[in-house]
Amino acid sequence: MANVTLDATARVETGKGAARKIRQAGNIPSVIYGHGREPQSLTTNARETERLIKSIAVSSTVIELNIDGKTARTLIREIQRHPFKRSILHIDFQELVAGETVSVKCPIVYIGTPEGVRLEGGILDQIMHELHIQVDPASIPNHIDVDISGVKLGKxxxxxxxxxxxGIKVLDDATATVCVVQPPKVQEEKADGAAEPELIRKPKPDDK
Incomplete structure (x- = not known):
């Protein structure tokens, strides 16, 4: 399980006007909520937050928020971005409670080379890149290893x-395809004995 830390400050002011001032000051308005606690408005430093988010798997990384000296273990549940600038406008944090399972999307890491690729020249098509799972917060994996070495051609x-x-329950459809080994692409070849097309042009005056 990956853990990172981020400093946050509690705020009292709410509303669009307050949020605009927070962003102008180089911060991001956010909120933390969870079982047994009232939603609390926060701010985080925009530069530090952007740097952190670029370095983690957002949906499955536990973030320890240091809120005015108190620590809360959280997951990011929503990031709102500006439609053109792509800067972060708002973040929703969910506080984690030990013993209560949470749903997260966890990256898939494919292990090995499929038999159909090694022996028959097939092509691996990775359909899914993450799994939607339900798990205890203390057991959230960094990624899910999927061994594909035994997958044959066409399978x-x-x-x-x-x-x-x-302890991990998958929430995706059990019949959903994770990956498939496709047959190799065969280039179309010209039929044997086919004549090359004749180039017809008007002769120039100086042609002999």
């Missing part, structure tokens, strides 16, 4: 085929 791997660590 596929489905969610139901995956072997996952204990």
């Amino acid at each position: 596929s791997l489905h969610v139901a085929d995956l072997k996952l660590p204990a």
Whole structure:
């Protein structure tokens, strides 16, 4: 499980006007919510937050928020961005409670080379790049390893085929295709004996 830290400050002012001033000061308005607590408005430094978000798997990384000296373990649930500038406008943090499972999207890491690729020249098509799972916050994996070394040509791997660590429940459809080994692409060749097209042009006066 990946853990990172981020400093945050509680704020009282709310509304569009207050949020605009917060952004002009180089900060990001945000909120933290969770079981057993009232939603609390916060601010985080825009530069530090952007740098952090670029370095992590946002949907599955636990962020320890240092809120005015108190620590809260959280997951980012929503990031709102400016439609053109792509700067962060607002962030929703969910506080994690030990013993209560949460749903996260976890990256898939494919392990090995499929048999159909090694022996028959097939092409691996990675359909899914993450899994939607339900897990205890203390057991959130950094990624899900998927062994594809035994997948043969023309065969596929489905969610139901995956072997996952204990305590992890997959929320994706069990019949969903994770990856497939496609047959190699065959280039069309000209038929044997086919004549080349004749180039017809008007002769120039100086042609002999």
